[in-house]
Each structure stands twice: as C-alpha cells, then as structure tokens.
Amino acid sequence: MSEPRFFELPASVSLKTVAAWADAEIYRGDETLEISEVAPLEDAGAGALVFFDNTAYLNQLEATGAAACLVGKRHREKVPEGVAVLVCSEAYRSWAMVLAHLYPAAMTPKDPLISGVSERAVVDPAAILEENITVEPGAVIGADVEIGSGTVIRANAVIGRGVKIGRDCVIGANCTVQHTVLGNRVCLHPGVCSGQDGFGYAMGPQGHLKVPQVGRVIIQDDVEIGANTTIDRGANRDTVIGEGTKIDNQVQIGHNVVVGRHCVLVSQVGLSGSCTLEDFVAIGGKTGVRGHITIGMGAQVAAVSVVNDDLAAGGRYGGTPAKPVKQWFREVAAVRKLAERGDES
Secondary structure (H helix, E strand, O other), X not given: OOOXXXXXXXXXXXXXXXXXXXXXXXXXXXXXXXXXXXXOHHHOOOOEEEEEOOHHHHHHHHHOOOOEEEEEHHHHHHOOOOOEEEEEOXXXXXXXXXXXXXXXXXXXXXXXXXXXXXXXXXXXXXXXXXXXXXEOOOOEEOOOOEEOOOOEEOOOXXXXXXXXXXXXOEEXXXXXXXXXXXXXXXXXXXXXEEEEOOOOEEOOOOOOEEOOOOOOEEEOOOOEEOOOOEXXXXXXXXXXXXXXXXXXXXXXXXXXXXXXXXXXXXXXXXEOOOOEEOOOOEEOOOOEEOOOOEEOOOOEEOOOOEEOOOEOOOOEEEOOOOEEHHHHHHHHHHHHHHHHHHHHO
C-alpha cells in the first residue's frame, strides 16, 4: 500500500519569510534560500528547516544535512558550516510559529468529513445552530443546545440538553458533553467527557448516600483538552477551566475544581474535588492533588508528585508529599547516602 501523508507538504518559502514568521535574525545564509519542509535533526535533507535548543542533541546537529536551523544566540556557533542560521530568543517557540504557518491544518483538527449537518446526525428541533456549523454522522445534539458559528461537531459526539458551545470550537469524535458551557475556540479531542456526575457520597455505616451534583462545568475561551480527559460537574458550585489552559490526555478533574488561566496539566494528572489552581500553574504527569487546597499562581509541580497542602505562588515543587525542589533533592540525596552505607556494612 502507499505511504499516507496526513499533512501535505507546504509550498516552498524563502529563508527571509521563515525568519519573519519566527521573529528571528538571519545570522548566516542567503535570504532567498528555499525552505520546502521541516524535519528532525537526524533526518533533515536539502530544503529542510530544523531547530536546536538542547545540547543532548549536539551530535545530531553536527551531522545534520538541513538547509537551515533555528537556534538561540548562545548556540549559533554550534551549527555546522553549510547550514543557514536563524537566531531567535526561544528556538522552540519560533519553531512553533513557523509550523503554524506551514501546516495550519495541524493547529486544530477542523478538517470535517462532511460540510454542513449530516442527515445521519440527530439534532433536536429545539437546538439552536448558527450558520457555518458542521455536524458529522452519528452526532447527537439535544434540546435547547446552542452552538456558535464555525464550530465542528465530530462523529458520534453527544451534546446534552442545554449545553452552550461558543464559536469556532471543535468537539472531537465520541466526546460526551453535558451540563457544560464552552467559550470560543475550545478544542475537545476525541473521547473527552465533560459534565458527568462528580464523585460525591455521604459515607456511613448504613451505606453510601449519593449527593446530587447540581453544578456545571465552565470552560473558557481558547482551552484545549486532550483525548479521554474527564471533567466532573460541580456539586454545589461550578467546575471552572480558565481561558488558555492546555490539558493533556487522560487527566481527571473532580467536582468544584477551579483551574486558572493558562495552566498546563500533563497526562494522568488527577485533581481532587474543590482544589484550586491559580493562573499559570504547571503540573507534571501522574501527579495527584488533594482536594480543598490551593496551588499559587505560577507554581510548578514535578511529575509523579503528591500535593497534600497549599503551595505558594511561583515556587517549584516535587516529591511525595510535594515540597520545594531543593528540599526534595536534599532528602533524596540523604536517602541515597544511607542506602550506600547500608551496602558497605
């Protein structure tokens, strides 16, 4: 069978154009040099653009056959002769800006299978759909749903009664959205579940009494949520995801959680009910956060940590339980030394 290419090669552009997109300076090379593709360092050939910002890949940089390289000022002399050099403040961010121009279809998965509303979709007559909406086969849209223009509802997604979806959103295949209000330009990747019951029970010796969950989920503008992530609706107040926040695959967000603006949650993070993340918090993969605590603005938590108490704004934390990283590293070093002494005895 033929080898598929899901994102078509872009038309060639000049090095000068790439520099403008990347907010970079041409340090070495002909501004008319044509760039026809992007590639990793080790696979790059004539016409390819690469980037370099991690010295772990210095060997690949030295051997690259790329036409041009995006690089920070401190690494510009490491780029081999014959490779054009574009100097920028942050190579990875510049790389992202260039890719957005070359491959706009990869930014948001909005390439619909059809145009308009499929005859094989189920749309309640009481739903309100603005113009220029795509609803793919198998999707179900309930009563009193409102969907803004430019939004794509992918195959087999289920939009529950009364849900409000803003403009230019993408609701991925097999998503389930209920008791939720979405802003504009929200992207839910396949399998996201939003607005289901929070995990609320009054526990006791006579059995566990279910507590009705009567809140909502509020997802603000420009949020992107990865595949198979789950967001529980609030118990007695709303679960909120702040604007610009990016959430990876398979994250669990409990009821009444408030996630601030421009936070980053990596795969398999678990946020227990009623915890609060202030703006610009970043949490590494497989980290658990206890309920009813606050992580301050700009704090960063390392992967595979457990957050049991409030964390101050701006700090870097890790471990079980999470603590300032310098303290954590000292404790790890001390345990290692004790283990080594035990081996010697």
